[in-house]
Amino acid sequence: MTQGQVLTIMKEALLVALKLALPMLLVSIVIGLVIAIFQAATQIHEQTLTFVPKAIAIALLLLFLGTWMSTVLIEFMQYLFDIMRNLEGYM
Secondary structure (H helix, E strand, C coil): CCHHHHHHHHHHHHHHHHHHHHHHHHHHHHHHHHHHHHHHHHCCCCHHHHHHHHHHHHHHHHHHHHHHHHHHHHHHHHHHHHHHHHCHHHC
């Protein structure tokens, strides 16, 4: 396996990680921003006020995007297994 192939696999792995994490991070940032504005306007600074809505939103997002996320992971694993199958001749 050449260095270029290893770098390609690493690039693909990073892209899959970003693709899977980005929706959750964006939802968490937006909810955090809305709650921060609400807390600044009302001067209510409760820790659970930021945690609970984020946890609920992330759980709902995982519920809706779970099949897509698993499909992305399965496709990446099949890609890796195809690469491993083609490496048989090197050993």
